[in-house]
Amino acid sequence: MERATRGLLSGTGTRNWGRSVCGAPPLDADALHVWTWNLDVDRRRLSRYEEVLSADEWRRVGRHASHLPARRFIVRRGMLRRIIGRYVDQQPQNVRFVYNPHGKPFLAPELAADLQFNLSDSGELAALAICLQQPVGIDIEQLRTPPVADGLKSYSLTPRELEHFERAAEPERSLRFLRAWTRREAIVKAEGVGLQLLTGQLELEELADHQEPAWEEGGVHCKRGFHLYRLALPDGYVGSLATRQKLLDIRYFSPA
Ligand SMILES: CC(C)(COP(=O)(O)OP(=O)(O)OC[C@H]1O[C@@H](n2cnc3c(N)ncnc32)[C@H](O)[C@@H]1OP(=O)(O)O)[C@@H](O)C(=O)NCCC(=O)NCCS
Incomplete structure (x- = not known):
């Protein structure tokens, strides 16, 4: 059942x-x-x-x-x-x-x-x-503040990405970062490649909430040929889905 x-x-x-x-x-x-x-x-x-x-x-x-x-x-x-x-x-x-x-x-x-x-x-x-x-592609992350012990620096972000997320205060910073991160991983996983292959081609800042106000409504958006969806998960988790065609x-x- x-x-x-x-x-x-x-x-x-x-x-x-x-x-x-x-x-x-x-x-x-x-x-x-x-x-x-x-x-x-x-x-x-x-x-x-x-x-x-x-x-x-x-x-x-x-x-x-x-x-x-x-x-x-x-x-x-x-x-x-x-x-x-x-x-x-x-x-x-x-x-x-x-x-x-x-x-x-x-x-x-x-x-x-x-x-x-x-x-x-x-x-x-x-x-x-x-x-x-x-x-x-699907990716979920447990919300942690900060996401890892060393902070965002240990995620090999570009200076532009780091600056973008560092602008917000915790816990908002971690939430925004992990949402963008799961969007990118969902695309990477839908492609079936490795994170290193798409890093640099998919700036996290481009996938961040402020770029797409409708993210806040849980809307669907096309990025690099993928439709992205915010998942409804239990409290304490964020996650994204990526598909080629609209669901x-x-x-x-x-x-x-
Ligand atoms: C895909 C990747 C980003 C996922 O990493 P992650 O966030 O730690 O993992 P998640 O928990 O979200 O997902 C893990 C699941 O994704 C699936 N998966 C594994 N590799 C995948 C890939 N390349 N693309 C899509 N899904 C993949 C598997 O089902 C895996 O679960 P399993 O371990 O039970 O088999 C990471 O594994 C990666 O970069 N892999 C590629 C490595 C590579 O290119 N190897 C080849 C060497 S040249």
Whole structure:
């Protein structure tokens, strides 16, 4: 069983949960589903996710130096498999992914050639975007003030970008910065490249709130050929979505 709500494009943090659905909800070509779930689960639930991971995912678990990120990785990928499995009518352990040279995962073509997805995580939250026939990128960030201990300087910003964000006082500075950051990462992830490839071509200042007043209304804007959306996430998180074609419907789900 899942809880679903629809059409929320702004990031107010309030959610009006609607009907419950079983299995994979129907997905139209101009719609997108956003699934969010908590990565910190008890031992019993963790073992359910452990059962469905592939050998290469277990190798990745082994690369984590500490316990918490390893557990969160298991829950992230285990739930990814469970959710995607419902869309393609497969058991989670039978869902097969392929990767592009920059590490972006796609569904193996024999499962469903037109189902596109992208995953992001931050803190204890994971978010998964699923749509049809077009590239999608999603990025979420936990709100931190400042975003990292060393402040904005550790993000390798250009002097112009730094100056732009440093103008605001905390906590507004971190909020504005992380919103712009997630917009850029969402574009990078929709392209399926690496952050370093687009940095310099996509100035964060161009993606900042003041450039697009309608951002405040949670509106949709075209940047560099992408439509960008502000996600409605639980309090304490910000996030963005990028797609090539305009979406008419965004629905939110949370697995039970
Ligand atoms: C894409 C990238 C910016 C995301 O970084 P991040 O903010 O730490 O990660 P997020 O939590 O938002 O997203 C992670 C998820 O995005 C997906 N992902 C990974 N690489 C991706 C890429 N290049 N494009 C889109 N999505 C990607 C994966 O599902 C990943 O989850 P997983 O680890 O469970 O597989 C970063 O991983 C990156 O720069 N990758 C490219 C590295 C590269 O170019 N490698 C090739 C060497 S030449």
